[in-house]
Amino acid sequence: MNLFSSLIKKNGPIIGTYLLIAIIFWFIFLIIIPQLYMVDLSFRPNLSPLERGGDKDFYTLEHYKHFLFGSAGSNNYFNVVDISVFFKTIFISIIVTILNLLFCYPIAFYIAKVAQPNSARFLIIALIIPFWINELLRSFALRVLLANEGVINTFLTQIGLIDTGLLFITNNVGLYSGLTYAYLLLMMFPLYNAIESLDKNQLEAAKDLGSSTFWTHIRVVIPHAKPGIVSGCTMVFMLTVGALATPVVLGGPNTLWFPELIYQWFKMSNNWSRGAAYSFLLLIISVIFVLTMMRLFKVRIGEIIK
Amino acid sequence: MSASVELKNASVTFGNFYAAKNINVKINGGEFFSFLGPSGCGKTTLLRAISGFQDLSEGEVLIDGVDMSRIGPNKRPTSLIFQNLALFPLMSVADNISFSLEVRGVDKKKRRSRANELIELMALDGQGEKMVHQLSGGQKQRVAIARALAIEPKVLLLDEPLSALDLKLRQRMRTELRAIQKRVNITFIYITHDQSEALTMSDRIAVMNEGEIEQIGLCADVYNKPLTPFVATFVGENNSIDGKLTEVSSNEATISTENGSFKSCLNNSDGKYSIGDEVFLFIRPEALELAKNGNFDNVIDINIDTFEFEGNIKNYFAKLGSNKKIKFSIPNSVDTSDIHSGSNIQIGFNKLNSVILKKGQLAVDT
Structure with a gap:
């Protein structure tokens, strides 16, 4: 009620009411209900619409059990396939996040502190333009470049540098580069914003006091940019771990991505409950990642979302 | 240890614009020297040229007779105090002060003892573990000076560091700066647009206008016998x-x-x-x-x-x-x-x- 009256007071009755409705809709219908429904569904057996609410509809852990131990008739005690896909996805996502950070930090620093205003604007536009193209198409474009008979291999063979094509896709080079590129901007902009807000005098002061460029970054720039680093890393990690299109197009034959499994449960096996359970696992790991990052870098949530 | 600073035919141009034009001045070792002039007169450009952040278009900067043109700001025997002080907000006062030692690989024990020495010299006792934002304006000034003095520079360059303070504190800091200069006995080069600041602290001043020096002399001479x-x-x-x-x-x-x-x-x-x-x-x-x-x-x-x-x-x-x-x-x-x-x-x-x-x-x- 307090929120309502202050919204009305600040914005007038019409816009105030509109804002309130928008906030409530967003919070309840886009966040609370879908998540609760997903969690609820993940604890129920996979039933046809007719059976719902009937005798067979009771809470069960069968989907989580399936993730851990697999179906009854399998040879292994644990569900090795799903568990390894899960951890491989997390592992690769962490690597991709680190690659992204290493790739974006120098560029963000250059644009924020080194480039003249005009060339900085140009570089920002140059960063954005490729993202006007759909993620799926960008992945296919990379596939065209990296395929066994792709542009890069053809070029390298023709100039005689290699005899047979390099296996970029098989060795997941395509997957790593595709995923790193896919969410580049979500690392770039938080980093850029954080570094941009650093007073240039701080850099000069450090240099004047005898600091090398390396130490200036370690002691002055990175500590200042920490909230941006954490914010970029969490966003890139969450989106990478949940990516579908890029791994489908660029993943090697032996690399299954966890969201592909989820997709299969929903779409192929028509088992929404199991899909929901697997999604919930992914959500939990994302939350754990964010909390770990915050703890590790001693950053509060308010600083990240700045 | 102090050093003389000499500018010989020094000019800085930005396009066709002369930010500093044909500057010739010799500042003696141990002197408190001020560049005085209105904003945009080129005094900051000169200070940056001495500290190494600004390359000269013509002429040279000599410190103790040595040409500085190939020596970067981090290798010159100068320390610069910025107008906004540029203290590191994420470090404690002691870490700020010993930063220049840290980046030179001095071990922690020595850093600590040097920091404590300077904390005492600057009357900052008990402030070492505080963060910069917990200090008052005058204390921040003193931390900036302590930080600049930590590696024992031969020349201290000050870019209007008092301009953000209120009148009373500014007046006190003038006396204090002068006393510090006498105590550490190094060359101070101070730039300001405030003539009373320049007159009260300096041994000699150079009055600048539109990139050129109009007059160099003792304070009383500049005041009593202006040349332009x-x-x-x-x-x-x-x-x-x-x-x-x-x-x-x-x-x-x-x-x-x-x-x-x-x-x-x-x-x-x-x-x-x-x-x-x-x-x-x-x-x-x-x-x-x-x-x-x-x-x-x-x-x-x-x-x-x-x-x-x-x-x-x-x-x-x-x-x-x-x-x-x-x-x-x-x-x-x-x-x-x-x-x-x-x-x-x-x-x-x-x-x-x-x-x-x-x-x-x-x-x-x-």
Whole structure:
């Protein structure tokens, strides 16, 4: 009620009411209900619409059990396939996040502190333009470049540098580069914003006091940019771990991505409950990642979302 | 350990614009030297050239006789104190102070003891573990100085570090800076647009305007014997009256103005002046006295316009002739009960307390 009256007071009755409705809709219908429904569904057996609410509809852990131990008739005690896909996805996502950070930090620093205003604007536009193209198409474009008979291999063979094509896709080079590129901007902009807000005098002061460029970054720039680093890393990690299109197009034959499994449960096996359970696992790991990052870098949530 | 700093034919250009033009100055080791000038006069550019952040377009910077052109800011024996201090907000006071040692790989124990030494020197006892934002303005100044002194630079460069402080603190910091300079005995190069700051602290000052040095000298000489109209009006206040020379000798001249003829001094004339030259006569407000209270070389008729009480002095703004204004200041102790707005009175000044200079650019009130 307090929120309502202050919204009305600040914005007038019409816009105030509109804002309130928008906030409530967003919070309840886009966040609370879908998540609760997903969690609820993940604890129920996979039933046809007719059976719902009937005798067979009771809470069960069968989907989580399936993730851990697999179906009854399998040879292994644990569900090795799903568990390894899960951890491989997390592992690769962490690597991709680190690659992204290493790739974006120098560029963000250059644009924020080194480039003249005009060339900085140009570089920002140059960063954005490729993202006007759909993620799926960008992945296919990379596939065209990296395929066994792709542009890069053809070029390298023709100039005689290699005899047979390099296996970029098989060795997941395509997957790593595709995923790193896919969410580049979500690392770039938080980093850029954080570094941009650093007073240039701080850099000069450090240099004047005898600091090398390396130490200036370690002691002055990175500590200042920490909230941006954490914010970029969490966003890139969450989106990478949940990516579908890029791994489908660029993943090697032996690399299954966890969201592909989820997709299969929903779409192929028509088992929404199991899909929901697997999604919930992914959500939990994302939350754990964010909390770990915050703890590790001693950053509060308010600083990240700045 | 202090070092001399010399600028030889130093110029800095940005496109066609000269930020500093043909600067020649030698600052002695252990001297407190100020560059004084309005904003945009090129003084910051010079400071950055000395510290190494700005390359010279022409000329050279010599520190202790060594050419600095190939030596970067992190290798020069200078430390710069920034206008906004640029303390590191995410480090403690002690870490700020010992930063220059840390980046040189000095071990923690030595860093700590040097930091404590400086904390004591700067009267910051007990503040070492605090973060910068927990300090007062004056304490931050002292941390910035301590940080700059930690590696024992030979030259300390100060870029208007007092401008953000309030008046009382600024005045105290002036005295303090001067005392620190005497104690550590290194060369201080200070830049400021505030003439009283420059005059109170410096051994010598250089007055700059539009990228060029107008005058270099001892504070009292710059104030009492300005060489250009700009210096006369920028350093302290000055009344200017224009006219033509009617008599010229080696160090004296008579100027004829719309308001009468006055006798005054010529500085460094060297035969530069001749009869008929267009000149300015400069008289400081405090050099003007009530004519009835003494004998003066020159007397002016004026009409009092407005009055301003400043405490130790009383300022009068008067009309001189039809379209000129003149300001004079009288000590509070002098009886002025008969002077009112509209009174026609006479004020006088002695030729030694005024100066005649060739016409030129005057400082604009800001």
